[in-house]
Amino acid sequence: MVRNYKRKRIEPAPSENNYANAIQAVAGGMGLRKAAAVYGVKHNTLFYRIKTTESKVAAEERGETVANRLEYSSIYSTSQVFTTTEEELLVKSGWMTKELFMKVLLHIKLHTNCSPGSPILIIMDNHETYCSLEAILYAKENGMVLLTFPPHTSHRLQPLDVTVYSPFKSRYAVALNDWIISNPGKAATIRDLAMIVNVAYQSTFTIKNIIEWFRKTGIWPLNKLIFSDNDYDCAFVTDQSEVTELQTEKRTPPDNIENQTPNIRLATMSNETPSTSKGMLLDTPTNSPSVNCIAPPHVTPEDIRPLPKAPIRKQSVLKRKTIRSRLLTESPEKNKIEEETVNRERKKKLVEERKLRKDLLLLNKRLNRERKKKLVEERKLRKDLLLLNKRLKAKTDYEGSSEESEIEMVYAESDGSLSFCEESTSEDDTSSGTEFLIGDYVS
Known part of the structure; x- marks a missing residue:
């Protein structure tokens, strides 16, 4: 079996409505497991909620107040336990x-x-x-x-x-x-x-x-x-020395311990032979070897592994208030606490006033924004209405002009026919006047 298995999908928690519907279904006669499966809730949680609901109903029937009962809190209000x-x-x-x-x-x-x-x-x-x-x-x-x-x-x-x-x-x-x-x-x-x-x-x-x-x-x-x-x-571990401006400067790391320890010459051994002459003694160099012994430094376990020490605290802008042993009922401490309480209440009121002003400003801005939005919408609506009126007017003008043109065409056609009839009659008259006479018969 794979031990490092990760779930591919995290199912959301069931809603309160599902639990309420499941409780009603169980009260109606449905089984507990079936209700949990149908409404997609956990079996144990549904059982606990049904038990809590039954206890509430029983308490209400006995006349007890539900507010005094245990309800997701640590209060046990019962005369059997507490006075x-x-x-x-x-x-x-x-x-x-x-x-x-x-x-x-x-x-x-x-x-x-x-x-x-x-x-x-x-x-x-x-x-x-x-x-x-x-x-x-x-x-x-x-x-x-x-x-x-x-x-x-x-x-x-x-x-x-x-x-x-x-x-x-x-x-x-x-x-x-x-x-x-x-x-x-x-x-x-x-x-x-x-x-x-x-x-x-x-x-x-x-x-x-x-x-x-x-x-x-x-x-x-x-x-x-x-x-x-x-x-x-x-x-x-947490003891801190007073930090000054000189201590805040970066210090150079110390040199090696070998450079810090001085060379101490304990003894010098040589094969020089003393002179037997009674004259002036002169130091003559010899080829005999000399041994220089250096004292090793004293190292303690604390030098190898020092005791743990807390780092220097960072100086923050808001300095934490230091507290000491106090006699609260004495007048100086009482007056000091009273002054602090008054200042705290005043600051609290100022904060509330600032918050109220800020809320009022935000509300005014929101109202102004909504008012401007309404004005823009009204202007847009007026503009749309004007365009619509113009279109309707143009349409009516176009329809009126087309009707007038049709009427003119009808009049023009009727005038032409009339003129044609008049010309024909005049021709007939002239022809009859020239060619025919009264009393003549035309076959």
Whole structure:
């Protein structure tokens, strides 16, 4: 069998009308496979859609709202799984949003009874959903101190990341295995998830573990020396020195190592014999050989294969905003975020106004184009009408002139006959006057 086979033709996906017709055919009594073959749809997809349609119909018969059911999303709205508070924290995309974080703050306020007189500390990331102006104002009014981590440090400073998730996952796996053993032949569903998670949660979120979380991260008791230099080795790859104008110039490649290492003469051996004379010593050349020893360069494994290093970043025109650890509820940061929010809203309005103006200009251009097109069509129509009128007039003139010419010809023929008759009668008269007399008989 050929392994590198490529399909010569890619069939288009069936339309929604085909699926709807197939579902109606199955509801009318046609078999599932036959309906899939007749309408050209996939058997598995048709079965899934029929099942979804049946569940919707059953929900409508029970009086449930179809909007709250699972419909191509990650929302499970059912009282068998979630409580009322948990249902309010569900989101269709599965990600945190600004509106959802406000609900989280309301939930914290309800269960902690915090106030400006008895504040609480909330440590979180620098994500934009947490740093909205509405959340900061609400937290400041209700005694919540919002402190953010420095960028790219949550794996070492976030207590949940450091000491919670790993044991929680392992204990959840144990709890799930125990549940499967206790319920043979039954599959765990979303309705059983809360009970299984509860077992792992109670064994992980204990007072001892919570105290250990804050101790390992150095948050409390405060320990600035909790991290060693080895914890920063991962950042060595992307460390960049400050780029100056002199460093941007191209550097010439270094010469060979042999040219860089100086020649060091360690010893000189010769067969010179010392002179026994007491006079002045003169250095006389000899033919004895001399040996020059050169010290080899010291080469390390790092010289042979250096550590990987990220290339120099290209300086872009739009410089990325640097973020640091911030105390969001303090006045300077709050005022700064408020100013940024106002500027962002103003820019957003300007962009919308520009877009609206652009749309209006395009609409005016389109209307002008259509108006000009109509004018051209009207002019063309008028021109065609004028030509048609001219043709009709010419045709009528031609027909009138032809009728007049026929009438003239008839008159001309009638005049000629009359003149001929008059001439003949005159000749008869003259002839009768000259040749015949009254009383004569002509045989």
